[in-house]
Amino acid sequence: MTSPIDIEDGGTAVVVDGEPGPQTEPEAKKLEGRSPGQLMWVRFKRDRTGVISAYVVAFFFLVGLLAPLISKLYGKDPYTVYADERPDLFDSAGVPLQPNGGISSQFWFGLEPGNGYDVFTKLLYGIRTSLMISVCVTIATVLTGILLGVAAGYLGGRSDYFISRVIDFLLAFPAQLFFIASMPVVVSLFVSPTDETPTYVRVVALIAVQWFLGWMSLARILRGTSLALREREFIEAARVSGASPWRIISKEILPNVVTPILVQSTYMLPGFVTAEAGLSYLGVGIVEPTPDWGQMFSKASTELVMQNDITYMFFPGVSMIIFIVAFNLLGDSVRDAFDPKTAR
DSSP states (O other): OEEEEEOTTSOEEEEETTEEESOOHHHHHHHTTOOHHHHHHHHHHHOHHHHHHHHHHHHHHHHHHTHHHHHHHHTOOTTOOHHHHOGGGBOTTSOBSSHHHHOSSSSTTOBOTTTOOBHHHHHHHHHHHHHHHHHHHHHHHHHHHHHHHHHHHHHOHHHHHHHHHHHHHHHTSOHHHHHHHHHHHHHHHHSOTTSOOOHHHHHHHHHHHHHHTTSHHHHHHHHHHHHHHTTSHHHHHHHHTTOOHHHHIIIIIGGGSHHHHHHHHHHHHHHHHHHHHHHHHTTSSOOTTSOOHHHHHHHHTSHHHHHHOGGGGHHHHHHHHHHHHHHHHHHHHHHHHHOGGGOO
16 A cells, blocks of 8 residues: 655655555555565665675685586696695695795695695685584574474474473583584594595584584574464465465475575574684584585684785685675675665
8 A cells, every 4th residue: 555745855755555655656656556575675785785795605605616617727726736746846845835825827826835735726716615514503403493483483382391491401501612522423423433534424424413513593583484374364264265385385484484494594694604614613513525515714713824825814704704704794684675664
């Protein structure tokens, strides 16, 4: 429903669904009849910060996806030990002879002190590894949060009590300490301590450990939303008409909890990126020779690198800051697009 109101410059603004906005009457007529998703998209496109952040995030995902192709075109890979292949580029301590870590037209981001890995390709594959793990964790936690949160809110009774107590119990765990302490335990379930741990085992362990303590916040939000929705008239009408609980949940409740799911997901993923990087930094996540964002921070903090090549930290550090800030700004924009009342 729209109604015109006067504005200071002599034009006419309108009220759309009870909310005044800057649209003129022709623009408001274009918005009439659009679905909530279409209105959300219109609001999001008007948010310049959100659009720019979306492009930045998409760029990082594209870089991670195309890392093998970029590496092939670049002519190098992140696994070649240039300290052995090109010893003329390093001094006796394994530090690049050229200034700024050996940055040149041949090695765009320089060479890593010690083994001499190419920093550019290592960063590309490090972004690929970190984002792949974080996306898998996010998908797993979102699905678990939806399943348990909506079930607890709609079914109520003993189901709600049991799931809520499990959530309360798991929320009492100190997440970071649990991640650090449990990673070696989970890895040891698959591989003997005397054997070398395959990379895929470490990846599975990282996903499992972060998922275990990552789904509760979303489940709590969806439980509260589902509790409110199950008392609404359209849910009662569906129940009276003989619809099964599964049909009510899938057809009536889930479409109405899309907003908190999307908004919460945009905040969860960058959190998992930093958590995964932190575990690799501490040596319980991804280890060499597999490239990883956190592993590059760990390498940069060693005495050899800190004393001889302070520029090594620049590229992984700046790239992670840009990604985390862009994703958080994107989350704010998505939230404001879904609920314009929260916009600043």
